[in-house]
Amino acid sequence: MLEPRIVKLNTRTGVNVERLLPHKVIRKIGAWCFVDHLRPIQHNEPMVVAAHPHTGLQTVSWPISGQIEHRDSIGSNQNIVPGQLNLMTAGSGIAHSELSIGPGSVPMHMVQLWIALPAESRHIDPSFAHHADLPKFLNDGYSVELLIGDFMGEVAPTRVYSPLMATQLETESQAQATFIMNPEFEHGVLVLTGCASVNGVSIEAGQLLYLETGIAQFDISSEPETKLLIIGGEPMDEKLLMWWNFIARDQSEIEQMRLEWNEGHERYPKFEDRIDGRILAPDLPSVAMRAR
Ligand code: MN
16 A cells, blocks of 8 residues: 655645655556645645656646646647546657646646656657547446546557556445456556545555556445546566656766756747746756666
């Protein structure tokens, strides 16, 4: 069971997230290498995150309540509301900003995840996709929405670069159902609201249960008003060097990525937003950084 740790985001407002990955015991689940849970109980202010870069990864934004305006350096300008998914592929480099909008901007409830791109895809051109019509189906009292990969006979339209899945399960009343899982995947179950148990292990809201490969079935029971997110993937052997908003493989790559962003390299075309300004990368640590 992975407990969240509270991390203050670098935003112009007060936003504390519950970070579940990377965790000191579990670095990643498949290529899922970063999980931030923004919960209403943290009493966050609206999100005002100025332009900042990413490399070597995809970001997934999944709002549960609240609305976000996304803008980026390849010209995207996209509002996202609950039930929709933003998938930003950073590849060789992209910059973006995020702004809470609308009357439902507080309390904000959202999950933001990163997917590490494997060696052969990590330098691809940046792209952005908004998915407003994801596959949905019912299974014994659960409303299932498929975000990524294939699950229970459905296939999500989202493009990823390694074997992965993500799905949300939601119940109104108490429910119990069996879900067929890919035994080649390791999985994580994050309870967003309510309380659930997976194969006999209880999970409270905010906790992430890690399940290793070799499990072909989840028996899930839930209290009323429960919402949970399942992520999974084939274990990824590649060692990653994650620093600030970049994913690289060694320190020299990180040094170059940091310099390019801070010096305004053409890799990151300027874009207009309603926030203005940009977040510079901090100083590098004085100790050598290693991939792990
Ligand atoms: Mn970002």
